[in-house]
Structure formats: C-alpha cells, structure tokens
Amino acid sequence: MKIRRKKRYRSTDVLFQYWSAFCALVIILVMAGILAELAVNSRLSLREFGFGFLVSRDWNPVTRQFGALSSIYGTLVSTAIAMLIAVPLSLVIALFLVELAPPALSKPVGFAIELLAAIPSIIFGMWGLFVLAPVMAEHVQPALKTAFGFLPLFQGPPTGIGMLTAGVILSLMILPFISAVMRDVFAMVPPVVKESAHGLGATTWEVTRKVTIRYGAQGLLGASFLGLGRAIGETMAVTFVIGNDHRISASLFAPANSIASTLANEFSEASEPLYLSALIELGLVLFIITLLIQAAARLWLRRLEKGAGVK
Amino acid sequence: MIPEVKSHPPGAPEETRSEVVSSYLSAEVRISVRGLNFWYAGKQALFDNNLEVKTNKVTAIIGPSGCGKSTHIRVYNRIYKLYREQHAEGEVLLDGRSIMGEVDFIELRRKIGMIFQQPTPFPMSAFENVAYGLKLHYRMSKGELADRVEKAFRDAALWDEVKDKLDAPATALSGGQQQRLCIARALAVEPEVLLMDEPTSAIDPLATAKIEELIESLKRTYTLVIVTHNMQQAARISDFTAFFLEGRVIEYGITRQIFTNPSRKETENYITGRFG
Amino acid sequence: MRRKSRNARKGLDGLVKALSSLAALTGIVFLVWIICEVLIRGAQAFNWSFFTALPAPPGTERGGVAGAILGTVGIIALASVIGIPVGIFGGTYLSEFGGNRFGGVVRFAGNVMMGVPSIVIGLFAYGVIVLTLGHFSGYAGAVALAIIMLPVIARTTEDMLALVPNALRESALALGSPRWKATAAILFRAAKSGLITGVLLAVARVSGETAPLLFTALNSSFWPRDLNQPTANLTVTIFNYAMSPYQDWQRIAWGASLLIMAAVLALNVFTRVVLRERKR
Numbered sequence: 001m002k003i004r005r006k007k008r009y010r011s012t013d014v015l016f017q018y019w020s021a022f023c024a025l026v027i028i029l030v031m032a033g034i035l036a037e038l039a040v041n042s043r044l045s046l047r048e049f050g051f052g053f054l055v056s057r058d059w060n061p062v063t064r065q066f067g068a069l070s071s072i073y074g075t076l077v078s079t080a081i082a083m084l085i086a087v088p089l090s091l092v093i094a095l096f097l098v099e100l101a102p103p104a105l106s107k108p109v110g111f112a113i114e115l116l117a118a119i120p121s122i123i124f125g126m127w128g129l130f131v132l133a134p135v136m137a138e139h140v141q142p143a144l145k146t147a148f149g150f151l152p153l154f155q156g157p158p159t160g161i162g163m164l165t166a167g168v169i170l171s172l173m174i175l176p177f178i179s180a181v182m183r184d185v186f187a188m189v190p191p192v193v194k195e196s197a198h199g200l201g202a203t204t205w206e207v208t209r210k211v212t213i214r215y216g217a218q219g220l221l222g223a224s225f226l227g228l229g230r231a232i233g234e235t236m237a238v239t240f241v242i243g244n245d246h247r248i249s250a251s252l253f254a255p256a257n258s259i260a261s262t263l264a265n266e267f268s269e270a271s272e273p274l275y276l277s278a279l280i281e282l283g284l285v286l287f288i289i290t291l292l293i294q295a296a297a298r299l300w301l302r303r304l305e306k307g308a309g310v311k
Numbered sequence: 312m313i314p315e316v317k318s319h320p321p322g323a324p325e326e327t328r329s330e331v332v333s334s335y336l337s338a339e340v341r342i343s344v345r346g347l348n349f350w351y352a353g354k355q356a357l358f359d360n361n362l363e364v365k366t367n368k369v370t371a372i373i374g375p376s377g378c379g380k381s382t383h384i385r386v387y388n389r390i391y392k393l394y395r396e397q398h399a400e401g402e403v404l405l406d407g408r409s410i411m412g413e414v415d416f417i418e419l420r421r422k423i424g425m426i427f428q429q430p431t432p433f434p435m436s437a438f439e440n441v442a443y444g445l446k447l448h449y450r451m452s453k454g455e456l457a458d459r460v461e462k463a464f465r466d467a468a469l470w471d472e473v474k475d476k477l478d479a480p481a482t483a484l485s486g487g488q489q490q491r492l493c494i495a496r497a498l499a500v501e502p503e504v505l506l507m508d509e510p511t512s513a514i515d516p517l518a519t520a521k522i523e524e525l526i527e528s529l530k531r532t533y534t535l536v537i538v539t540h541n542m543q544q545a546a547r548i549s550d551f552t553a554f555f556l557e558g559r560v561i562e563y564g565i566t567r568q569i570f571t572n573p574s575r576k577e578t579e580n581y582i583t584g585r586f587g
Numbered sequence: 588m589r590r591k592s593r594n595a596r597k598g599l600d601g602l603v604k605a606l607s608s609l610a611a612l613t614g615i616v617f618l619v620w621i622i623c624e625v626l627i628r629g630a631q632a633f634n635w636s637f638f639t640a641l642p643a644p645p646g647t648e649r650g651g652v653a654g655a656i657l658g659t660v661g662i663i664a665l666a667s668v669i670g671i672p673v674g675i676f677g678g679t680y681l682s683e684f685g686g687n688r689f690g691g692v693v694r695f696a697g698n699v700m701m702g703v704p705s706i707v708i709g710l711f712a713y714g715v716i717v718l719t720l721g722h723f724s725g726y727a728g729a730v731a732l733a734i735i736m737l738p739v740i741a742r743t744t745e746d747m748l749a750l751v752p753n754a755l756r757e758s759a760l761a762l763g764s765p766r767w768k769a770t771a772a773i774l775f776r777a778a779k780s781g782l783i784t785g786v787l788l789a790v791a792r793v794s795g796e797t798a799p800l801l802f803t804a805l806n807s808s809f810w811p812r813d814l815n816q817p818t819a820n821l822t823v824t825i826f827n828y829a830m831s832p833y834q835d836w837q838r839i840a841w842g843a844s845l846l847i848m849a850a851v852l853a854l855n856v857f858t859r860v861v862l863r864e865r866k867r
Contacts, residue, residue, distance in 0.1 A: 012765060012767055013765050013766040013767055015767075016766055016767035016770070017680075017684055017766070019676060020676040020677065020679045020680035020683070020684070021680050021684065021689075023672075023673045023674075023676035023677035023680060023741075024676075024677040024680040024681055024685065024689075024690070024693045024741070025693070026673055026677065026737070027677060027693055027696050027697050027700060027737060027738055027741060028692060028693055028696045030700065030711075030734055030737070031696045031699060031700050031703075033711065033715070034703065034707065034708070034711045037710075037711050037714040037715055038707070038710060038711070038714070040714070041710075041714045041718070089610050089613070089614075092603070092606055092607040092610040092611075093607065093610045093611050093614060095603075095607050096607035096608060096610065096611040097611070100604055100607055100608065101611070102395045103395070103396075109611050109614075109615065111859070112614065112615045112618050113611075113614050113615075113618075114855075115618060115852065115855060115856075116614060116617070116618045118791065118792075118851055118852065118855045119618075119621065119795075119848065119851070119852075120794070120795020120796070120797075120822075120847060120848070120851055121795065121796075121797065121798075122795060122797045122822055122825055122826065122844070122847070123621065123625060123795065123844055123847065123848050124621070125826075125829070126625070126825065126829055126840065126841065126844050127620075127621050127624055127625065129829060130624075130628070130829075130837075130841075131620075131624050172617055175614060176614070179614075190431075192427045192428075192429055192431050193431045193433065194393075195390055195393065195425070195427070195431075196425070196427060196431040196433075196493065196496075197433070197443070198390060198393060198420065199388060199390055199420055199424065199425035199497075200420060200421070200424070200443065200444040200447060200496070200497065200500060201416070201417045201418070201419075201420035201421040201444070201447060201448060201500065202417075202420075202444075202447050203417070203596055203597060203599070203600035204600055204603075204604065205599060205600040205603040205604070206447060206596065206600070208603075210433075210443065211433050211434070211443075214433070214434045214435065215433075215434050217434075226702075229702045230702070232704070233702075233703070233704025233705075233706070233707070234704070235704060235705065235706045235797070235798040236797045236798060236826070239826075240829065240830070260704060260706050260798070263706055263710070263798075264706065264798060264801055264826075267801060267802050268801070268805075280710060280714070283706070283707050283710040286704060286706075286707055287703065287704075287707045290702055290703055290704060290707075291699060291703075293702075294698070294699045294702040294703075295699065297702075298695070298698055298699070415593065417593050417596065417597070418593070447591070447596075448590065448591055449588050449589065449590055449591060450588070450589045450590075450591055451588040451589070452588075455588055
C-alpha cells in the first residue's frame with residue numbers, strides 16, 4: 001500500500017514539472033511565433049519590393065507603391081526628440097530621489113513618477129491631442145519659431161500636430177521608466193564610496209558627476225536603452241498627435257508618421273493583399289528593431305552585474 | 312591578556328618616563344571635543360563625549376563594536392550631515408575654531424581626511440583616483456598635477472608599486488594597495504588631520520603591517536585618529552587612547568597608561584578581554 | 588597652481604540641486620495635469636445614457652458605452668483566464684526548476700517579449716487567429732492581451748517565489764510532501780500577496796491597451812453577446828471617437844478615458860497598499 005502511494009506522488013510530481021515547463025516553453029514559442037508569422041504574412045510585400053522597401057519614400061495605396069522610409073524616419077526622429085528630453089530629465093530626477101530629497105519627500109515623489117508610468121498610452125494620446133497640441137500650437141511653437149525660426153527645424157505652420165508634439169508626449173511616457181532604473185543604479189553605489197568623495201571636500205554635484213555617474217555608467221546607459229525600446233514601439237499616444245502624413249520634412253512642426261502610427265491608422269483601411277502585406281512588413285521591421293535594441297540593452301545590463309569598484 | 316607595550320614609544324630615543332609623559336601632555340591640541348551628543352533618527356548614540364586630539368600624535372579609539380567609535384569621528388568632518396536623520400550637538404573645535412554650525416564644508420573636509428574600513432577606490436585609474444581631490448580644489452598644469460600625485464603616492468609608500476600601473480584601473484590593485492591608494496588620495500590635498508575608521512580590519516596581516524608602518528611615519532606631518540577594535544594594534548601604534556563604551560568616553564589618556572594601569576573598571580575589563 | 592573658487596563650486600552645486608528639484612516637480616505637475624484633465628473632461632460625459640446605452644450616431648446625444656464596458660470586461664476576463672495560469676506556472680517553473688540553460692533561454696525570451704510593442708502582438712494575433720478563422724473576434728483580442736500578460740506574470744511569479752526562503756521549501760519536502768503540493772499549498776501561500784500584486788498589475792496594464800485590439804476585436808455598436816465576432820470595447824471606442832470630428836463623440840471618448848484611467852490607477856494604488864501592509 002505504501003509503495004502504491006509513493007508511485008502516485010512521483011507521477012503527479014513529474015506531471016507538475018512537465019506542465020510548468022510547458023508553460024515556460026510557451027513564452028519561447030510565442031516569441032518565435034511572432035517572428036515567423038510576421039515574416040510569412042509579409043512575403044507578398046517582401047517579394048514585391050525587396051530591400052527597396054526600407055529606403056523608398058513612396059506610400060501610395062492607389063498606385064500600390066509602398067515604402068517604409070517615411071515611417072522609419074518618423075519613428076527615429078520622434079524617438080530622438082523624446083530621448084533628448086527624457087534622458088537628462090530622468091538623470092536629475094533620479095539624482096533628486098536618491099541624493100537630495102529627504103525620505104519623507106522621496107517616497108511620494110517616487111510613487112508619483114511610478115503612477116505616471118502606469119497611465120495607459122491612450123490616455124496620453126487623448127491628453128496630447130486635446131490639451132497639449134493646442135498649447136503647443138498657441139504658445140510653444142510660435143515661441144520656438146520666433147526664437148529659432150531661421151533653422152529649418154522650426155519653420156512651417158505651427159499647428160500643434162506633428163513630429164515635435166509627438167516627441168514631447170513620448171518623452172513624458174518614457175521618463176518614468178528611465179528615471180526608475182536610473183534611481184536604482186544610483187542607489188546601488190555603495191555609500192562608503194560616496195562618503196569617500198565627500199570626505200575629500202567635494203560638493204554633491206562633484207561627487208555625482210565624477211564618481212556616482214562613472215560608477216553606474218553602464219546601468220545608466222542600459223536605462224536609456226530600455227527607454228529607447230519603449231519609445232520606438234509606442235503607438236497610441238503618438239498616433240493621436242503625429243498627424244498621419246507620409247512625408248519626410250525637415251520641420252519639426254510638420255505632420256509625419258511613425259511605423260506604429262501607420263499601422264494603427266491604416267490597418268482597417270487596407271483592403272487589398274499587397275497593402276496589408278506592406279503593413280505587416282512594417283510591423284516586422286518594427287519587431288526586429290525592438291528586438292535588437294532590447295537584446296543590446298539586456299546584454300549591457302548583464303555586463304553591469306559583473307560590476308566594478310567596491311564590492 | 313594585557314597586551315605587551317613597549318617600554319618607550321616606538322621610534323623615539325631613550326627618554327625617561329616622566330619626560331615622555333610631560334611631552335605628551337604639553338602637545339598642542341588639534342581637535343577639542345566637549346559635551347558632544349549625537350542622535351540617529353531620535354535615538355541617542357553619543358552621550359556627552361569629551362576628548363582632545365593632540366597634534367602630530369596618533370590617537371586610538373577603542374571599544375566593543377557598536378559603541379559609537381565611528382559615529383564619534385564622523386562628527387569631526389561632519390560627514391554625518393549627508394544623512395538627514397543624523398544630528399549632533401556640542402562643542403567641537405579644530406585649531407580653536409568651532410566646526411559645528413555654519414562652516415565651509417569644502418575647506419573642513421580638505422583639512423580633515425577620512426579613510427574607511429573597506430578600501431574605496433573610485434572607478435578610474437590609480438592616477439585619476441589620487442588626482443581627483445587635487446582637481447577638485449586646484450587648477451594646475453599637467454606637470455604640476457603629475458608631481459603632486461607622485462608625492463602623494465610616495466607619502467603613502469605606494470609609489471614603487473604603482474608607478475608602472477598608474478593608468479590601470481584602481482580596482483586591479485590588491486586590497487592593501489587599494490587602502491594605501493585611499494590614503495594617498497587623502498594625502499594629496501594636504502590635510503591636517505587623518506581620520507581612519509578601522510583601516511586594516513579588511514586587509515591581510517602583511518599589508519596591515521605595511522599600513523601600520525606608514526601610520527608611524529605619517530604622524531610626523533599629520534595628526535591621526537584611528538578607530539580600531541584590535542587592542543594590540545592600538546597599543547602598538549598609538550600615543551593616546553580613548554576607550555568608548557555605549558556611546559560614552561569612559562577613559563582617555565596616554566596609551567601606555569591606559570593599557571598598563573587603567574583607572575576605570577570598565578576599561579580594565581575590556582582590555583583584559585572580559586567582554587567585547 | 589591656483590585655488591578654485593569655492594563659491595563657484597558651491598554655486599554650481601546649488602544650481603544643479605535646484606534643477607533636480609525642478610525636474611521632479613515637473614514630473615509631478617504633468618501627472619497632476621493629466622489626471623485633472625481626464626477627471627474634469629471625463630466627468631462631463633457621465634450621465635445615465637453614457638452608462639446604459641449603446642453607441643448612437645453623432646449629434647443625437649443619446650449614445651453610451653454600455654456595450655463597450657461589458658466587452659472590455661469580457662475580453663480582459665478571458666485574457667486573464669488564459670494568461671494568468673500559464674504565466675504563474677511558467678514563473679513557477681523558472682523559480683523552482685529553472686536554474687538550467689532552458690530556464691535561461693525562457694527568461695531571455697520573456698524579457699525581450701516584454702519589450703515588444705503591443706501593436707506587433709496585435710499583428711501576431713491577427714495573423715494567427717483572425718486570418719485563420721476568417722473574421723475578427725473578441726477571442727483574438729483576448730489572446731493578444733493574454734500574450735502581453737504572460738511574460739509579466741511569469742517574471743513577477745518567479746521573483747516572488749524566489750523570495751520565499753529555501754528553508755520553507757525544504758521543511759515542506761522533508762515532511763514527505765510531493766513537490767506539487769508543497770508548491771501549491773505552501774509556496775503560493777507564502778508568496779500570496781506578491782503573486783496577487785503581479786497579477787493585478789498585469790491586468791491593469793492590459794486594461795488600457797488599445798493597439799492589440801485594433802486588428803483583433805475591432806469594435807462594435809452592439810451588445811457583446813458572442814466573443815466570436817468583433818466585440819465592443821472601451822479603448823478602441825476611445826480611439827475611434829476621439830479621432831472623429833464630432834463634439835459629443837469626443838465627450839464620450841473622455842468619459843471612457845476616465846473609466847479606464849480610474850480603473851488602472853485604482854489597481855496600481857491598491858496593489859501598493861496591499862503590498863505595504865503585508866510587509867509590516
């Protein structure tokens with residue numbers, strides 16, 4: 001009788017292990033599946049346009065000519081704007097949270113920043129379209145035009161809908177992610193190291209600039225990478241304010257398109273197979289870009305864990 | 312076990328005992344502490360500390376762990392001010408001038424250097440580590456910088472070992488070398504006082520001996536305060552010793568006296584190993 | 588050799604400190620601004636028909652999102668039913684048996700998957716389900732959302748279970764308990780609040796997702812009776828209505844936004860309160 005009971009245990013245990021292993025396997029299968037499915041469904045477009053797809057400025061459903069360049073351009077520029085704003089801001093916010101704020105302040109502020117991260121993208125989109133865009137059109141963009149209008153960047157009608165607004169909204173969205181990771185990086189610097197620098201007579205900024213940032217340099221870069229990855233794939237917030245126009249313009253005021261916003265705006269209109277396939281190929285391009293960035297960020301952060309300095 | 316104490320202070324020529332004692336007692340006071348109290352987030356850690364640190368002498372601070380030794384010396388360079396919940400009150404004078412209240416931290420911390428229990432090399436080359444303090448406070452030519460860095464390394468008895476590896480990361484050095492690097496880094500800005508918080512407890516015995524030798528030579532130019540839980544070390548290298556217990560200065564005086572003829576029972580119990 | 592000006596150094600230090608505080612303040616200002624705008628504009632949409640009526644043509648002032656609310660709830664419920672068990676068991680595998688190479692690959696894949704844009708996941712669900720079945724459906728939307736939840740729940744499950752001290756595992760097994768029972772009865776219970784937090788946060792995350800539903804569940808003006816066809820949902824409704832030129836539709840979009848935002852923020856705040864209480 002005892003032996004029989006033991007056998008039953010063993011088989012349920014094995015079942016448990018296999019079942020949970022299978023669930024873990026699902027993750028790998030889905031990831032591979034995404035790549036496979038996107039590749040398969042874009043083969044029409046791949047065959048039709050080949051590599052030229054990536055560098056063609058065309059996007060004409062009527063003549064059935066499709067090219068990813070305008071979408072890629074929009075993705076890259078809006079992301080660049082977002083990073084330019086968000087990375088330095090995140091750095092000083094993380095500095096604030098770790099070095100400057102009294103504990104009574106740093107917890108609620110940290111919490112508020114985390115809440116910002118939880119707000120869904122479509123809410124940012126709504127706010128961006130109905131609140132930020134008018135502010136940009138009436139105040140920010142005219143001011144920029146007056147001050148820097150000689151640059152082609154700030155020419156053209158300040159409608160509030162376009163690349164610049166998209167970049168600003170994106171920066172707000174990635175700010176909490178980047179600053180959260182940066183905060184963790186700063187917190188990991190051993191207090192004795194910071195005290196050693198202070199002990200030599202350095203001001204807080206001098207300690208941060210030369211010691212803390214160096215100590216956590218790899219982590220700070222990894223944080224930026226993560227933010228970058230998120231910005232590139234962001235859909236709804238960008239779709240609302242970028243203007244949905246397949247053009248490549250030097251002006252940041254002009255409407256544009258990102259890969260994600262193209263997909264969101266045009267998928268329901270794509271009636272014929274080539275159009276659909278071109279859109280899916282866009283999705284494939286986006287997937288591969290984010291894959292590369294994610295992999296680079298993770299590998300970088302893994303190098304950080306084999307850290308340097310004081311243990 | 313009462314540790315063996317040399318019959319005369321190390322390095323000094325033969326003198327009569329009373330001559331030594333009187334020379335010690337008449338030495339200048341660099342840091343004077345009166346009625347120092349300290350709190351960690353409302354909980355009191357130091358009670359009415361009184362102490363005098365004499366110029367160009369080594370003062371050891373001994374006592375069981377957690378009795379406030381480190382807390383006490385961290386008041387001297389006000390490094391505790393980095394933490395909002397830490398709070399100190401009382402009179403602490405450096406060269407007769409108060410360092411509590413409104414004071415120029417930059418200058419105070421340049422004058423009072425600090426070495427920690429773990430070596431804390433910055434994530435840069437050995438050269439840049441020592442240059443860090445210099446570049447903070449001074450503007451100088453490359454040549455001058457190199458000269459001063461070399462001088463600091465020599466003063467820390469590390470030059471010969473690092474002169475070929477100046478640009479290698481400081482973390483590549485051994486533990487004992489890293490600690491001497493930290494000492495060189497502190498010496499580079501020409502302080503008056505060096506605070507050392509258990510400087511050799513994380514170092515192997517051979518390197519410890521080197522650092523103790525270094526301390527010997529440093530006291531000619533600098534005033535040193537060394538926190539240690541190693542009584543033998545205190546007896547070996549210090550001129551004065553203060554015994555701390557539960558946040559209070561129980562006894563303070565010439566090292567030899569403390570170890571051979573302590574006047575307080577608690578001191579005797581600690582020294583003879585009955586606790587701690 | 589000249590001494591650097593101490594005042595200049597302190598001045599720079601003060602400037603940076605001021606900038607940091609300003610930056611942190613800016614973050615909070617934007618958070619408060621966004622929440623207030625959504626609150627104010629959304630509340631203006633709240634009335635009886637908003638909560639009880641189905642979508643109506645613009646200009647009639649009679650439309651509502653009742654169907655969309657039900658649809659969203661249904662899709663998320665189905666996504667949870669799929670995603671939560673797979674995620675928890677996957678995370679359990681990683682924590683209990685996953686110290687090997689396979690576990691490493693799973694973790695890497697999970698990390699990468701968490702970075703995949705949700706719109707791409709929507710495309711995947713489109714290709715695999717919508718194209719295969721030949722029509723859009725709420726099922727496809729639920730699957731897309733489940734895929735988004737999966738790596739998040741697996742990761743938090745693994746992290747929470749890893750926090751449970753090994754001594755607890757060993758004492759359970761030493762009593763002769765089979766592995767699965769030890770895990771279910773003891774480990775899960777010990778990590779309960781952490782696991783729940785992970786699940787709730789994942790649900791909060793997908794509640795606000797729009798892009799994956801754009802190509803799967805689409806939207807509908809009818810009651811969501813059958814998930815096997817385009818299903819009404821709040822987020823796509825917001826998208827459609829907001830981009831339209833009609834004032835009353837835009838107002839409804841704000842109302843729906845308020846619903847979504849309130850739910851997501853409530854879940855986030857709730858989990859933090861629950862977790863904090865547990866920690867004491």
